[in-house]
Amino acid sequence: MTNNPELAAWIDAVAALTTPDQIRLVDGSDAENDALIESMLADGTLEKLNEQTHPNCFLHRSDPSDVARVEHLTFVCTEDSEDAGPNNNWMAPEEGHAKVDPLFDGCMKGRTMYVIPYLMGPYGSPFSRAGVEITDSPYVVANMRIMARIGQRALDHIEAGNSFVRGLHSIGQLDPEQRYIMHFPEDLMIKSFGSGYGGNALLGKKCHALRIASWQARTEGWLAEHMLILGIEDPAGNTTYVAAAFPSACGKTNLAMLVPPAALDGWKVWTVGDDIAWMHLGEDGRLWAINPEAGFFGVAPGTSLSTNPNCMNTLGRNAIYTNVAVTPDGQPWWEGIDGDKPGELIDWQGRPHSLENGPAAHPNSRFTVSASQCPSYSDQANEPQGVPISALIFGGRRSAVAPLVFEALDWEHGVFAAAAVASETTAAATGAVGQVRRDPMAMKPFCGYNFADYWTHWLGFKDKSENLPKVFHVNWFRKDADGNFMWPGFGDNMRVLKWITERCAGQSNAVKTPIGLIPNGSDLDLSGLDLDQKVVDALLAIDPNIWRTEIEAIEEYFGSFGERIPSEILGQIERIKREITESQRAA
Numbered sequence: 292m293t294n295n296p297e298l299a300a301w302i303d304a305v306a307a308l309t310t311p312d313q314i315r316l317v318d319g320s321d322a323e324n325d326a327l328i329e330s331m332l333a334d335g336t337l338e339k340l341n342e343q344t345h346p347n348c349f350l351h352r353s354d355p356s357d358v359a360r361v362e363h364l365t366f367v368c369t370e371d372s373e374d375a376g377p378n379n380n381w382m383a384p385e386e387g388h389a390k391v392d393p394l395f396d397g398c399m400k401g402r403t404m405y406v407i408p409y410l411m412g413p414y415g416s417p418f419s420r421a422g423v424e425i426t427d428s429p430y431v432v433a434n435m436r437i438m439a440r441i442g443q444r445a446l447d448h449i450e451a452g453n454s455f456v457r458g459l460h461s462i463g464q465l466d467p468e469q470r471y472i473m474h475f476p477e478d479l480m481i482k483s484f485g486s487g488y489g490g491n492a493l494l495g496k497k498c499h500a501l502r503i504a505s506w507q508a509r510t511e512g513w514l515a516e517h518m519l520i521l522g523i524e525d526p527a528g529n530t531t532y533v534a535a536a537f538p539s540a541c542g543k544t545n546l547a548m549l550v551p552p553a554a555l556d557g558w559k560v561w562t563v564g565d566d567i568a569w570m571h572l573g574e575d576g577r578l579w580a581i582n583p584e585a586g587f588f589g590v591a592p593g594t595s596l597s598t599n600p601n602c603m604n605t606l607g608r609n610a611i612y613t614n615v616a617v618t619p620d621g622q623p624w625w626e627g628i629d630g631d632k633p634g635e636l637i638d639w640q641g642r643p644h645s646l647e648n649g650p651a652a653h654p655n656s657r658f659t660v661s662a663s664q665c666p667s668y669s670d671q672a673n674e675p676q677g678v679p680i681s682a683l684i685f686g687g688r689r690s691a692v693a694p695l696v697f698e699a700l701d702w703e704h705g706v707f708a709a710a711a712v713a714s715e716t717t718a719a720a721t722g723a724v725g726q727v728r729r730d731p732m733a734m735k736p737f738c739g740y741n742f743a744d745y746w747t748h749w750l751g752f753k754d755k756s757e758n759l760p761k762v763f764h765v766n767w768f769r770k771d772a773d774g775n776f777m778w779p780g781f782g783d784n785m786r787v788l789k790w791i792t793e794r795c796a797g798q799s800n801a802v803k804t805p806i807g808l809i810p811n812g813s814d815l816d817l818s819g820l821d822l823d824q825k826v827v828d829a830l831l832a833i834d835p836n837i838w839r840t841e842i843e844a845i846e847e848y849f850g851s852f853g854e855r856i857p858s859e860i861l862g863q864i865e866r867i868k869r870e871i872t873e874s875q876r877a878a
């Protein structure tokens with residue numbers, strides 16, 4: 292199967308443990324994929340969608356208890372618990388293996404074991420990294436084929452002597468009581484049992500490209516982040532690249548594919564990635580970003596021709612839909628899609644839709660589709676060196692407190708503001724939805740090591756370069772007293788991106804507040820937008836009383852990291868508190 296002795300030995304050991312009926316080395320070919328799809332149609336894993344309207348598209352209905360990431364069952368297993376930090380569930384490696392190995396014992400009996408060599412990152416990039424996922428799920432194989440670069444070229448990369456991450460996955464019995472997502476960063480190993488859902492099962496994505504990669508990035512001096520990457524082309528044809536970190540289901544895919552409003556004629560957005568960025572310092576001192584992924588595993592609900600036309604024009608063919616609803620003529624459907632709601636629908640669990648059973652599509656229903664189909668896909672997306680990043684944008688889903696946008700005063704303040712991000716929880720993970728929690732750099736579920744060390748790593752970049760990106764914080768999700776979004780969002784977010792681009796070019800104005808630099812209403816291009824000036828002012832206002840409470844909450848959060856917390860973070864808290872007091876005295 293392979294001439295790499297380490298890989299061969301691991302495949303043999305896994306086969307001996309899991310006892311599959313057959314073993315297949317996945318080559319990623321069309322013929323192989325067609326055969327897999329045929330077998331999944333035959334056994335009901337997939338359902339064919341309407342070939343006229345949605346050519347080569349399929350529906351998968353998951354087990355109803357297996358619809359999202361399971362953060363409480365996700366572990367980072369390191370020798371020293373302090374290395375995993377209070378931000379992770381921890382187990383000693385020995386204990387972690389002892390917990391899952393018995394579950395894998397004989398788990399592939401009667402099943403096929405698929406060996407998927409994959410590459411995260413463009414072919415020929417010095418920053419790309421390999422992995423091998425062993426799985427008993429053909430659905431995982433079909434999804435990995437879209438999300439990563441799989442098959443011979445990935446295997447070549449490994450056989451040339453490059454290191455690789457070993458990821459063992461079995462759907463087991465899909466029993467929530469026997470479900471674990473275990474990471475062993477010291478051994479570049481992942482063991483995932485009992486779930487077929489994206490982030491739990493497509494091991495190249497969150498498990499490898501974020502949790503394991505963030506650990507490697509810290510040791511090697513780079514960054515592995517939960518960020519989209521996009522290029523903003525101005526009317527003169529200059530392109531500014533930015534990367535943006537928002538928590539799960541908080542707008543990365545939508546921002547990455549943004550179509551500007553008509554009034555901002557001549558501006559264009561180019562998509563490089565929608566979920567993960569790997570960034571390295573270039574010789575010029577700039578951060579250069581690649582997207583390690585090859586596809587989008589995006590949130591379906593809310594996606595429409597009016598909110599995200601580029602996405603709608605990406606996902607109508609060669610796509611796998613998971614847990615969406617279907618119309619009687621076999622078209623995928625979800626809440627927020629264009630058009631009137633059909634009178635009859637089959638819901639995500641395969642039942643005739645009835646409102647008593649909740650929404651027709653699961654709130655975390657998703658599509659899997661190749662990035663190459665996206666009309667806004669950047670011609671720089673496969674550049675081995677990546678794209679140079681001028682701005683980093685952080686944000687969350689906050690119905691209150693956080694303004695539409697602010698700019699950090701400098702790198703140190705930017706790292707603080709990013710580390711202090713809070714956001715309302717979403718359906719992307721199991722558990723309560725809508726609860727505000729700290730989600731530093733949108734990495735709460737994904738940082739493979741102690742957050743305190745992570746912030747130290749981030750802060751350390753200021754000693755390595757004088758050419759770092761500017762840092763911004765945004766919030767598209769402020770709500771008014773009636774619970775309605777105050778900012779139109781989606782394409783209109785271009786207005787904020789334009790201000791950010793101008794700030795990067797040393798143009799456009801801002802006002803200094805203790806929190807950061809805020810645009811005046813007149814600094815934002817609001818042409819063609821029907822929004823009351825009062826609403827704009829409210830979106831940009833910093834209320835010192837609210838922010839005093841917020842800073843106290845931030846201070847308490849950082850306190851939970853004890854002695855390891857970098858002094859620069861504490862210094863920022865003191866500065867902001869002092870400046871809030873001064874501004875209140877002045878008022």
Ligand code: GTP
Nearest residue numbers: 539540541542543544545590592593719767780781
């Ligand atoms: P993950 O794939 O989970 O990492 O999520 P993501 O950050 O890519 O989120 P995505 O862009 O898929 O958006 C999640 C939800 O937020 C969808 O229902 C969107 O329609 C909605 N959304 C995205 N952008 C905006 C916005 O600017 N305003 C409002 N109100 N909703 C938005």
Ligand code: SPV
Nearest residue numbers: 360489490496497539719
């Ligand atoms: C997220 O939850 O941030 C996702 C989807 O991007 S998953 O791959 O399932 O983690």
Ligand code: MN
Nearest residue numbers: 517539540566
């Ligand atoms: Mn994500």
